[in-house]
Amino acid sequence: MLFHVRMDVHIPQDLDPDVRADTLAREKAYSQELQRAGTWPHIWRIVGEYSNYSIFDVADNDELHTILSGLPLFPYMTIKVTPLATHPSDIALG
């Protein structure tokens, strides 16, 4: 199942700089591992915002929830999930 996910990041200004740096490094490693596995095939920065649009390819809602709630930045994010269905005009369908 494919999901479109918007993540808006809101890191508190007063977060300890070492905690911030460690969290960002862990977020990058976590994300890149899932990208290499094909679970997170797209991630795009939204121009002018500390936000991204991502595509996830997962088995079901529960797998997506597990992945998103495991993001190191999860406590500092608002997340909007949109499930995607096949479009009947998609030329890939023939």
Ligand SMILES: O=C(O)CC1=CCC(=O)O1
């Ligand atoms: O910077 C972001 O948009 C948040 C984020 C998600 C995965 C990642 O590496 O950073």
